[in-house]
Amino acid sequence: MAEKMEVKELDQVVVRFSGDSGDGMQLAGNIFSTVSATVGNGISTFPDYPADIRAPQGSLTGVSGFQVHIGAGRVYTPGDKCDVLVAMNAAALKTQYKYAKPQATIIIDTDSFGPKDLEKANFKTEDYLGEMGIDSDRVVQCPLTKMVKDCLADSGMDNKAILKCRNMFALGIVCWLFNRDLNLVANFLREKFAKKPQLAENNIKVVQAGYDYGHNTHASVPATYRIESTTKEKGRYMDITGNKATAYGLIAAAEKAGLKLFLGSYPITPATDILHELSKHKSCGVITVQCEDEISGCASAVGASFAGALAATSTSGPGVCLKSEAINLAVIDELPLVIVDVQRGGPSTGLPTKSEQTDLLQALYGRNGESPMPVIAATSPTDCFDAAYQAAKIALEHLTPVMLLTDAFIANGSAAWKLPNIADLDAINPHYVKPEQKGCYTPYERDPESLVRYWAIPGQEGYTHILGGLEKDGKTGAISTEPENHNEMCHLRAEKVARIPVPDVEVYGDKNDADLLLVGFGSTFGHLYSAMEELQKEGKKVALAQFKYINPLPKNTAEVLTKYKKVVVAEQNLGQFAAFLRSKVDNFAPYQFNEVKGQPFVVTELVASFKEILEK
Incomplete structure (x- = not known):
């Protein structure tokens, strides 16, 4: 023995x-x-x-x-x-x-x-x-x-x-x-x-x-x-991947809104598991269609949205390129749609199984015409549930397509997740037509505060209407090529997105007296938070602002970014988020940490780089 x-x-x-x-x-x-x-x-x-x-x-x-x-x-x-x-x-x-x-x-x-x-x-x-x-x-x-x-x-x-x-x-x-x-x-x-x-x-x-x-x-x-657990919060836990959490978030949102969930998709690494997972849940009212290509996957979802479902389509960066025309149809029709982009290495076929954050500017601007759209970036495998849920909530309550960015790292990675009680989740109230609009409804009549149009479902008596890819008159809903009308509609669509309320960005660490503010978005949260903790152990004054809501940006963005002596924006691309922030915040000139290796950040490398900035 x-x-x-x-x-x-x-x-x-x-x-x-x-x-x-x-x-x-x-x-x-x-x-x-x-x-x-x-x-x-x-x-x-x-x-x-x-x-x-x-x-x-x-x-x-x-x-x-x-x-x-x-x-x-x-x-x-x-x-x-x-x-x-x-x-x-x-x-x-x-x-x-x-x-x-x-x-x-x-x-x-x-x-x-x-x-x-x-x-x-x-x-x-x-x-x-x-x-x-x-x-x-x-x-x-x-x-x-x-x-x-x-x-x-x-x-x-x-x-x-x-x-x-x-x-x-x-x-x-x-x-x-x-x-x-x-x-x-x-x-x-x-x-x-x-x-x-x-x-x-x-x-x-x-x-x-x-x-x-x-x-x-x-x-x-x-x-x-x-390794003993120090977890104190009781509840049911499971090991969940980001893709599965995304699927569950969409299911929960449809349940909360009282709608069917429709996913039109085409298999693509590393997003395919979302389609696989949702196809298992027909008992929850989920409808999945594996289409013949990317644009039909998105177009079928636009049709499902017009018919009154919570509609989603899942893909990766190359698929977003192909879906862009159909996404723009949802933009001009102002229909709720969740587009899940599980980012991978690019360009072109690139690194299909590796992870990057290189689709940000495509998500923000990668469509023809003035095409404003909310963009959310999940911060961890478990946060994919909340991010998908919030993307669906915004889409249904503000009648807009929403881009949800995850990436291969958090989509395939997993973490321990406490199962939520659906009763505790935020209410979702789709912006439906009002009874007093019956008989006089036009599709682009808007709420004066939010500028959100009213959603009428085909088949509702007294709410007959037509939507399509051509510009419409904002008052009658008829096709219009009038210059002033087009100008007004472009401004209305942009302002509607700008008015969507999102939570303030939270600052972690030495929020009141940091010598260096770390800034990131989406899936880099864990690495940047760990780097902040390591620097604090060495006596450095460091804080972290991790952005989940990209468009519209949180209202306290400028206040946070201009408060600290030095700011570094760290991202897994060549500086897309830093460029976006510079365009939105006057006189913002951050340091940058950029890597495009197809691998997650390495905390020790982050710490060494941030030390150099602190010592400059």
Whole structure:
């Protein structure tokens, strides 16, 4: 029997699973993060997919990674570098070791480090650890493939199916290392493979074997670790991705407004999961249509909106380009529509599986003519729910299309999310026609305060009307080419959007006396907040303003941006948000931090850059 291991308490830890695209690293990482969320840990995940559809096995370009950061309290980022790296083959070790801390524990499958594997990974010698400068005392060298084959020798599974279970053995070792309850893993697998119960049991057996291997050998690992939860707020929690949270936010908004939800969409990475998720919820009144192209996906949603549904369309940057004509139809018709843009690396096909914030100016201005539209940017995977809900609320109450920006980082990443009570969500009151308008209704009659037109649903007796892509007379609704009318309608559409009430931007940190204000938008919140905390630990006076509402900007924007000695705008593009803010705030001349790497920010790099600005 193995000696009793010491159990050490940790506040947080980062684990990175890596291997071939077919090695199930995303599943292993998802299970570990779900189990961690179940016991109350804070989590943040980052799936790092290869851009190749299916690269050759063992190749450097085909490595898939999944990083999860778990903590006793709230966790804001997936972590800069990992404490534990699982490398299922030589290519994974070669490409992923740069994401490991110097003292990290590395778990490898020695059966996947043969001469051919090393050659594919461009190793020059068989001493791959020495070649990379890795201390072998930090490496758990496990003949993982052989042990999985032995474990499932009597299962009746063929060799190919057995090899697909290797990820569960690696998960078992990690669960042992972090003292995780295998019953939670078993519950997850039995639910996932409910239609194949024997497959579930085989995977559970392999997880147990991996756990036992760690327990009985614990070579080069001095202790197991426990991360206790400090979460105090009671409630039901789940590990949720940004795309799923977006889908749930749209469902909740339709429920609250008493409407059907319609999604017209065309599959595109990394937005497709929204379509997949919504297609599962017909019982909630959700209608999904997978269209033949992007413009028809959006055009079908415009038609559903005209017919009285809460309409949405989901896509990524290239799809927004293609949808722009149909989006503009919703602008001129003043119909409610939510456009979800899950941003990815560009331009063109670019980096389909990577993340950027490069669609901001396209969201604001990427349509012909004067085409004003509200823009909201979600700040985290869990905030995607609230952002989608608020986008739908604005669309329905102000009769306008709304662009919701997420990106691949938060769309595929996940966090622990407390399920809300729908009764506690903001009311949604679509701006419908009034009874006294019956018989004399014209489609562009407006509320004098908000300038929102009144929404009549086709088929309502006494509210017959026509909408279309040609400019209409603001009083009669008839087609008009009159110069003064067009000028007035352009101003009205712009002013209607400008009058939409949005919350003030919140300032975190040393809000009253900061020497440096960090400014960001959308998904960079966690990294910028963490950078602020690190700088504060060093005695620096730093604050953070993270923008969620981009158009219209919060009313306190100019006050916040001009209050501090120095301001730096940090974004994952070449300066789009900084340029937009300069156009809106007089005499605003910020420093800028811009990266377009297809990867999330690295907190240590942010801290170093912000220190330089403080010292100038």
